[in-house]
Amino acid sequence: MKLYEYQAKELLAKFGILTPAGQVAASSDEAVRIAAVLGLPLAIKAQVQVGGRGKAGGIKIARTIAEVSSLSQQILNMKIKELPVKKVLLEQAVDIEKEYYLGIIVDRANKGNTLIFSTVGGIDIEEVARTEPDKILKFEIRNKFKTQISEIPNEIIDSLIKMYFAVDATLAEINPLVITKSGKVIAADAKIIIDDNALFRHPEFSSISEGAETDPIEAEAQRRKIAYVRLPGNVGIIGNGAGLVMSTMDEVKRAGGSPADFLDIGGGAKADVVKSTLELLLMDKNIKGIFFNVFGGITRCDEVAKGLIAAIDELKIKLPIVIRLTGTRSAEGCKLIAETKLLTASSMQEGARKIVEHISQ
Amino acid sequence: MSILVNKKTRVLVQGITGREGSFHTGQMLEFGTKIVGGVTPGKGGQEVHGVKVYNNVKEAVAATQANATIVFVPAPFCKAAIFEAADAGLPLIVALTEGIPTQDMIDAVNYVKERRLRLIGPNCPGITTPYEAKLGFMPNNIFKKGEVGVISRSGTLTYEIIYELTQVGIGQSTCIGIGGDPILGSTFVELLPDFNADPQTKTVVMLGEIGGSDEEVAAEYIATKMKKPVIAFISGRTAPEGKRMGHAGAIISGSFGTAQSKVSALTAAGVPIAETTNAIPEMVKHVLQRS
Known part of the structure; x- marks a missing residue:
């Protein structure tokens, strides 16, 4: 978990390390009130958890109260590397x-x-x-x-x-x-x-950690305890195991598609977990199709298939879905899928090609 | 021959009475693993799948002459469990648990190293020598005995590749999941020498992923010391910077830990890289035919 600069400085101060006198503000009015206490000139610093904020114009020096108001407003309106600035840190300048x-x-x-x-x-x-x-x-x-x-x-x-x-x-x-x-x-x-x-x-x-800045779907995933990372593409990806999911992303890219996420349902995926993860993915409106890639080890593929079919039915998903099951009882699992309108693939590579083709149609 | 574990390995299970520990003890016994005892504080005298439970590791080792242990203990207690195993002098400790604090692992890894013992994991599926012993939770039915060593930072991806090798008739000597955490008991470079020295192993499949520099370090060893061909695969080529991809260790920091850096280092070391997983069996077949 990354801390904001102001949180990091509070922590340092607790351990006896000096930091510039400062306070955070979420609005320009609040910034002006803080300036009246701290005095001028003040550094106004965007609180975002990405590097390069100085270059992006997220750090300014205000020499008058009018400047405190206008510059803090300007920074609070900014987005730095896609992240909206929600707070600014006002600090006394350091010699x-x-x-x-x-x-x-x-x-x-x-x-x-x-x-x-x-x-x-x-x-x-x-x-x-x-x-x-x-x-x-x-x-x-x-x-x-x-x-x-x-x-x-x-x-x-x-x-x-x-x-x-x-x-x-x-x-x-x-x-x-x-x-x-x-x-x-x-x-x-x-x-x-x-x-x-x-x-x-x-x-x-x-x-x-509750207030940490993340994408809204990533925040929801955190609440549901699902390992999920949002990506800019349109091919939804679900798999079991971090390495397998990363490889699935790579295969989708190789097939000419663009992954919309990393999502690991973990071991022993049960029906309710399958449903919860599908719900989560559907929050991303960029997704045009889903590739479900599971290796059944101790988990049996026929059980995964049953859970998956039920969840897709319950959630009334209309998007194209390609399912690839391999490992324990995969033949039985694939047979169940074949009785539905869902698409199947026998390898990760074939699955990636299939979903990309269906999306581009 | 094989590496690290075989049918003579006498195995303890720490945390044997827990849900996971108990279930997988059954699976490991079914695989043929010689499990000689279990440990759960306060539950000494009980039995799990016919395996006797002891109150602590020292007592269990004295009674069973165990020489390896599997740690199935919840994350907050793993450091203490690993210390206990090391204090009892167990030469091989396999930690499977995910979510152990990084500083706990730094302490545990160095504690084990100072005692010249070996730690595999954590956050890993363990070690399997087909038809001899399984320490961990890889699926029982994917293996075939043979000449390929498999070493990986991942779980399911590893099972998948082992399964694909088995499907085309290529067997394995020993398969090791080293774990997905940033701090690992044993990295690639600490285990490749074992495969190098093992007469049964003819070639090694190494499955890496983004994050850290273990693949780059391994590349240097392979270029200078490895006598056997290594085939590598790296996952996470499309992973973004700064995001943890499931595994705590799978994260690109700035320009550090990228798939490209690993691919370049391994290529420079003469290691063929599989562009996609289903190319691996063919590549292995090719290497085995030449040797």
Whole structure:
């Protein structure tokens, strides 16, 4: 779960890391009221969970109250990479003397956590890693980790590490970490990702996760506990197992189609789950047809077929549907499907071709 | 021969009295796996499918001389279960559970490694050596004994490919699901040497997916040390950036972890890439005919 900048900064502040004085606003009126308290000039920053918001015009400096009103309105009307800006963060401007990068990330290759420091702050760290790798320092965090980075005080490193583990983060990044002209060390921007698998032991984030910005269908999928990702195409895809569903998407693309989603119904798919997933897919009005691709392992294909036929009937689905069943009792399953008007395929490749053909007709 | 498990492997099931643990113990026994005991705290003395249950791993190992364990425990308790198995010195630990916190796994993986034991998983279907032993929940009826090693980050996609190989008469030596999580007990590069050393295995099918750099690391090993041909497949070529595709580990971050990066690395290492799953059996057949 990604946190918004303002949420990330609240968290850093709790662990004793200084952040610029600031407050969030959801309207320009609210922004004006906040400006009266914080004073001018103020930075107005779009709260969206995508990179490149500065380039997109999502960060502005207001020097007068009139500017606070007009610029916050302007930013609140924006969409950045398709995401509408719902809140802006207003912050007192910081006197920058120096900017650094400080972050901690789960390092998959090393099966551990790595602290990263760079004297090049404020820009994309991946870019720095590519172009100036010698400006990046990496430290593996082990038990009783101690490091000395001469440019910044140890306390801030210790606080960031403490916060990172306390909240089960998989990424915590301060970029830039600013040293002000008066010598203060301030987190001017921050990005934190909390491990979804650990949310069960962090009730403090439950209200945040409900308010997280996602596509409305993705949000509904989350409520129904269905692994779903919306994609821009028109071929609905349902399958069991993440790898199989991803391959199905790839096959639809190879066949000249465009996948509308990733949807994994998981193991042992029961009739009610099949129905719930179909309902969810139908919320996406771009979908022109559905490809249902299931491998029956311990789950029997004839049972999947029965559940599927019942659900399609109940939901009165008129879209073309191609069903491909393979594995345990697939012959029996296919026989049941053959008695209906549903289309069948004997391989993932044939199924992908069939659904793409039917949609383009 | 095979790798990691065979008919002599003495297997424990941690979490044997749970719904999944109990059902799959039945399936594994049916497959022929030598399950010597189960563990559920507080339920010692009970029996599940005729398998005796113990209160803790240490007690179970002392009574049964088990040398492998399967962890069927719910995610919040997996770290403790893996630590317990490692403390009992079990050389092979297979963790199947999905949804274990990343930091728990970092701790568990390093704990197991420090003790020079092996961990497979988590979030994986386990290991199967056809007609010898199954540790996990791959379907029983898809296998045939043979010369192809299968190693994969996925579940059903793996079953499908094993099934397709079997359908055309190509058997397998050992099939391993390494798991779909970002932090894994054993990655491709940590298991390819086992296949390399196994006389039964003539070729390896490696099924990768987007996220991380395990395929790129494996490519380097294959180019320099692997003596046997490897055929690879990568899923998620159409996956968008920044979205978790079901598996916690299947996510592209920026320009990192893309299918293209994996395909390029493997191609540069001389590994033929199957563009589509149904090309795999033909490619394997071709390789086996040449060897």
